[in-house]
Amino acid sequence: xxxxxxxxxxxxxxxxxxxxxxxxxxxxxxxxxxxxxxxxxxxxxxxxxxxxxxxxxxxxxxxxxxxxxxxxxxxxxxxxxxxxxxxxxxxxxxxxxxxxxxxxxxxxxxxxxxxxxxxxxxxxxxxxxxxxxxxxxxxxxxxxxxxxxxxxxxxxxxxx
Amino acid sequence: xxxxxxxxxxxxxxxxxxxxxxxxxxxxxxxxxxxxxxxxxxxxxxxxxxxxxxxxxxxxxxxxxxxxxxxxxxxxxxxxxxxxxxxxxxxxxxxxxxxxxxxxxxxxxxxxxxxxxxxxxxxxxxxxxxxxxxxxxxxxxxxxxxxxxxxxxxxxxxxxxxxxxxxxxxxxxxxxxxxxxxxxxxxxxxxx
Numbered sequence: 442x443x444x445x446x447x448x449x450x451x452x453x454x455x456x457x458x459x460x461x462x463x464x465x466x467x468x469x470x471x472x473x474x475x476x477x478x479x480x481x482x483x484x485x486x487x488x489x490x491x492x493x494x495x496x497x498x499x500x501x502x503x504x505x506x507x508x509x510x511x512x513x514x515x516x517x518x519x520x521x522x523x524x525x526x527x528x529x530x531x532x533x534x535x536x537x538x539x540x541x542x543x544x545x546x547x548x549x550x551x552x553x554x555x556x557x558x559x560x561x562x563x564x565x566x567x568x569x570x571x572x573x574x575x576x577x578x579x580x581x582x583x584x585x586x587x588x589x590x591x592x593x594x595x596x597x598x599x600x601x
Numbered sequence: 602x603x604x605x606x607x608x609x610x611x612x613x614x615x616x617x618x619x620x621x622x623x624x625x626x627x628x629x630x631x632x633x634x635x636x637x638x639x640x641x642x643x644x645x646x647x648x649x650x651x652x653x654x655x656x657x658x659x660x661x662x663x664x665x666x667x668x669x670x671x672x673x674x675x676x677x678x679x680x681x682x683x684x685x686x687x688x689x690x691x692x693x694x695x696x697x698x699x700x701x702x703x704x705x706x707x708x709x710x711x712x713x714x715x716x717x718x719x720x721x722x723x724x725x726x727x728x729x730x731x732x733x734x735x736x737x738x739x740x741x742x743x744x745x746x747x748x749x750x751x752x753x754x755x756x757x758x759x760x761x762x763x764x765x766x767x768x769x770x771x772x773x774x775x776x777x778x779x780x781x782x783x784x785x786x787x788x789x790x791x792x793x
Contacts, residue, residue: 561651
């Protein structure tokens with residue numbers, strides 16, 4: 442079935458996906474997590490209703506896989522500092538309590554299952570190690586911010 | 602007397618090398634599609650999995666070390682250094698074993714299929730030998746002094762591995778998947 446897919450259709454669908462959906466996700470981390478979530482765990486195939494209705498299920502699947510690999514490569518090329526920034530933006534966008542987010546990401550490590558299929562295991566291990574370190578640094582920054590807020594609160598009270 | 606001993610030793614050395622030469626298994630003339638496929642996979646894994654310059658630069662990037670040393674707690678710093686050391690060792694270990702696999706394949710089978718000339722063979726042999734030695738040295742360096750101890754050597758090893766891949770790729774035209782698939786189907790038809 443895959444051989445019947447038109448390459449130019451896949452390119453068009455990929456562009457469409459980038460323009461309509463992925464442009465709202467500025468960081469590769471966010472894009473990789475999102476695109477990973479469009480993949481069926483049992484079949485390994487990607488699904489996206491909107492894209493499938495404009496093109497076809499096969500073309501949509503291929504386009505999602507392309508964009509997923511692209512986001513993964515971009516994330517792999519990010520420095521640890523950039524990864525901390527991406528994590529900060531991503532956590533803000535999820536509206537999750539920082540403590541809950543850290544607990545979930547530390548114990549479940551969802552980023553492990555969010556990588557595309559067929560990627561080199563060493564590169565995956567490298568990415569996961571970087572995410573773990575970025576998470577630890579982000580957590581420390583978060584603690585620092587909380588402490589700063591606590592320290593600042595008595596000074597604010599007279600004004601209030 | 603001394604001349605006799607020397608002659609005996611030389612004779613013994615020749616006999617031993619003849620024995621090992623005779624024992625070496627001859628590759629089948631048809632070549633095995635499985636081995637060709639494995640060689641292709643090893644080459645792909647080196648070229649696309651381990652040697653892309655952006656990945657190598659990222660693994661050994663000093664800016665990450667500097668950032669972590671300035672922004673992270675001491676326990677996170679230790680974890681980072683340990684992770685990077687493990688990854689650096691795994692990287693060099695995998696490059697070494699892939700190069701070793703390619704070398705073994707060349708030694709055993711390339712002569713039957715490849716359009717290698719003498720100078721290419723010599724160049725390839727020197728590259729293989731140099732690369733295996735460099736990888737071993739890197740392993741020792743990473744183990745003793747950490748992943749950031751020899752950035753120049755990492756670059757040289759990656760460049761040498763890239764050269765080995767290019768030579769292998771250029772000289773072993775039969776290693777493309779299409780031909781391997783054809784070979785495999787031919788073997789299947791003949792019940793090999």
